Amino acid sequence: MGVARWRGVPLSAVLERAGLTKRAVDVMPRGLDPDHVDAGTNHGRVRRPIPIARALDDAPLAYEMNGRPLPPDHGFPVRLVVP
Structure with missing residues (x-):
């Protein structure tokens, strides 16, 4: 299977249009x-700074x-792709 080709913005x-400030860190x-549940503990939705x-x-x-x-299964409707 080849490398996926992504099309997006x-x-x-998007962040600049939303009003990103210079104070933003993450x-x-x-x-x-x-939600992700592990050993009976609910960790909420997957998230990563x-x-x-x-x-x-x-x-x-x-x-x-x-x-x-x-x-x-690949993130519909939109997926953040971080190289």
Whole structure:
């Protein structure tokens, strides 16, 4: 299987339009999948902080993969792709 080709918009453009300030340190994307439960403890939805510098550098919000809309198992309707 080849490398996935993503089509989307830069996260930086969305953050700037949303009013990103110079005080921002991290971006905290959160998945839409069900809560993660481990050994009876509910950890909530999957989430992981990304340093703002990395988020502004090269992270697209992908809505297509290999020329087709994202399927649900790859993050439909949109997936943050952090290289």
